Amino acid sequence: MTELSQIDLQSLAAGHKRTWDAFVVAASPLINAVVRRSLANYRLSEDDVMDAAQDVFVRLCTNGFRLLKTYDPARAGLSTWLAVVSRSAAVDFARRRRQATSPIDDVPESALAVEDRHVEKLKIPEGLLTERQALILKCLYDEERDVAEVAQLLKIDAQTVRSTHHKALLRLREHFKEEAP
Structure with a gap:
């Protein structure tokens, strides 16, 4: 099994299939763990979590590997950079999955359970x-x-x-x- 540190980034960014396959095998455990941790509070299904992890790989190779080409080894290690990208992609995925909401004006007042009470103003000494x-x-x-x-x-x-x-x-x-x- 290939380690992330052994991946030839130039070959990867050039789109070579063998390098990409080795990268996917090496990066999957890290990306899956970061995505799972990032989505823990979103109450998504296991399929959604796996889709979010897949979305990270799609982002990395879209537009001729444009995102992957932004990686700068002088600024961070590859695994650190992948963790940041994975977390960002996971949160974006969860935001896209949020349930549609209705404008408050379209919701009947009885459904809101709003009480019309005047709140007493706090008395500050x-x-x-x-x-x-x-x-x-x-x-x-x-x-x-x-x-x-x-x-x-x-x-x-x-x-x-x-x-x-x-x-x-x-x-x-x-x-x-x-x-x-």
């Missing part, structure tokens, strides 16, 4: 958050603005908005965790 944290939470949640809008409004970097938001949530979690019975 005075002084728990900084003024900036409180303002950012107000903009993000009360005014339903996105991070870019808040950053533009406050004339700060979007990463500052995300960081401040994160720190505010940490403070809130810590405070309300202490109050819980």
